[in-house]
Amino acid sequence: MSDRSTLATRVKVITVGNASVGKTCLVITYMKGVFPDNIDSTIGAAQNTRKLTMDDRLIDFHIWDTAGSERYRSLLPMYSRGAHVALVCFDNPDLKNIEEHITTVKKDNPDIHIILVATKMDSDFEYEYDDILDYANKNGYDTMYTSALKNKKVTETFELAAKRGLVLADRYPVKQLTEPKVTLDATPTRTVYGTCCGSQS
Numbered sequence: 001m002s003d004r005s006t007l008a009t010r011v012k013v014i015t016v017g018n019a020s021v022g023k024t025c026l027v028i029t030y031m032k033g034v035f036p037d038n039i040d041s042t043i044g045a046a047q048n049t050r051k052l053t054m055d056d057r058l059i060d061f062h063i064w065d066t067a068g069s070e071r072y073r074s075l076l077p078m079y080s081r082g083a084h085v086a087l088v089c090f091d092n093p094d095l096k097n098i099e100e101h102i103t104t105v106k107k108d109n110p111d112i113h114i115i116l117v118a119t120k121m122d123s124d125f126e127y128e129y130d131d132i133l134d135y136a137n138k139n140g141y142d143t144m145y146t147s148a149l150k151n152k153k154v155t156e157t158f159e160l161a162a163k164r165g166l167v168l169a170d171r172y173p174v175k176q177l178t179e180p181k182v183t184l185d186a187t188p189t190r191t192v193y194g195t196c197c198g199s200q201s
Helices: 023-032 070-080 095-107 130-139 154-171
Strands: 009-016 045-054 057-066 085-090 113-118 142-145 189-193
Touching: 009 023, 009 070, 009 095, 009 154, 023 045, 023 057, 023 085, 023 154, 045 154, 057 070, 057 154, 070 095, 085 095, 085 154, 095 113, 095 130, 113 130, 113 154, 130 142, 142 154
Parallel strands: 009 057, 009 085, 085 113, 113 142
Antiparallel strands: 045 057, 045 189
C-alpha cells in the first residue's frame, strides 16, 4: 500500500465576492509574494496552482479566482462544484450580500467550508466587524482580516484554507467534472479562462 504522505492530495479553493473587493489582489499577492501594480478584472475565472507541504502531506493546491461582476454570477455554481473551501471576500459589512454569496456556493456544494475574508484592512488599527463575527461564530465559519497591499494575513488565509480543505479532501476527493486539466509543477501558475480588461476584482 502506498504511503499517503508521498501522494499529492488535490485541494480546491474558490474566491467569491463582489467586483473590486480585492479578490484578485489577494490571490496574486499570495502567489507572487508582492502586491500587483496593475491587474485586470477577472472575466469568468482564473485558476492558480501550486504545491504545498502541510503536516507531512503533499498538496496540489488549486485556487479558482472567480469574477465578481453580477453578469458572471450565474457561472459561480460551475466553478464552486467540487471545491472544498470558499473564501468569501468583502470590504464592507454587508451581511445580506455575504449571505447571498454563501447561499450560491452552498446550493450544489453543501459541505464546502466557508472562510469570511475582510479585505483592504490597510490601517494599523485592526477593527472587527461585530455582526460578521457573530454570524461566523453562529455558523461555524472562520474569519480572516487581510490586506493585500501590506501583505497582512494573506499567507495565513490561504494556509488556513489549505488546512481546512485537506480535511474535506480526505472525505470528498475532487472529481474532474467540467474543469480543464492542468499540468502542475513546482512553480506557481495562473491560468485565466476568458479575457480581461478594466480594474481590479
